[in-house]
Ligand SMILES: Nc1ncnc2c1ncn2[C@@H]1O[C@H](COP(=O)(O)O)[C@@H](OP(=O)(O)O)[C@H]1O
């Protein structure tokens with residue numbers, strides 16, 4: 001099985017595990033989030049150990065597998081991104097599965113199980129529909145940087161939970177950009193960025209540098225995913241003094 005097929009099957013399968021956990025209204029919010037994180041992680045790590053026993057793994061929910069930071073091939077996983085949205089019962093949560101090779105997300109899959117969607121880097125259309133004027137931001141409020149882009153480009157902010165769901169809104173053409181600052185980890189954005197790059201979108205740090213994964217400290221605090229047509233304007237807006 002190819003890496004791309006494996007990534008997509010993991011993203012869809014973990015989504016089914018998570019959907020099952022929400023079934024029947026049997027658990028309260030806190031327990032739903034905790035059990036969702038744990039069970040999706042257990043299934044994914046068993047699948048990766050079985051199908052890719054020699055690869056390293058970096059996951060939000062488990063200790064590193066293998067000598068992760070010095071490995072060329074590393075699976076970077078968020079078994080449940082948007083845990084609080086998942087627990088609340090809304091649809092904006094995702095499963096992120098990426099394979100980073102020498103720091104770049106070569107293969108990626110993001111599933112949005114509540115929407116029945118899976119986006120995979122080996123089979124994603126180029127994002128080139130009409131611009132919408134919409135900027136995806138966190139449900140928990142915008143950052144200084146996203147507010148600056150919205151203000152300077154005259155965009156309207158749309159609140160969406162989960163980094164994967166926000167990035168896929170841009171891939172799908174429902175938004176033109178997703179700007180994040182203030183903190184995140186590699187598992188929150190590696191697979192979303194992998195799919196977005198495959199869809200021909202601009203992805204970089206807020207200062208325009210390339211995003212490099214599998215760092216010893218897996219902190220990836222800021223980035224922008226946007227349509228190529230507005231990338232120069234977005235980066236200019238971000239570089240202007242406040
Ligand atoms: N300032 C910050 N520091 C660390 N993680 C952050 C963060 N802001 C957002 N995140 C993480 O990024 C993901 C998307 O957040 P948001 O929807 O608010 O943009 C969430 O992942 P998890 O749900 O996997 O914890 C959230 O925890």
Ligand SMILES: [Mg+2]
Nearest residue numbers: 078081082188
């Ligand atoms: Mg996350």
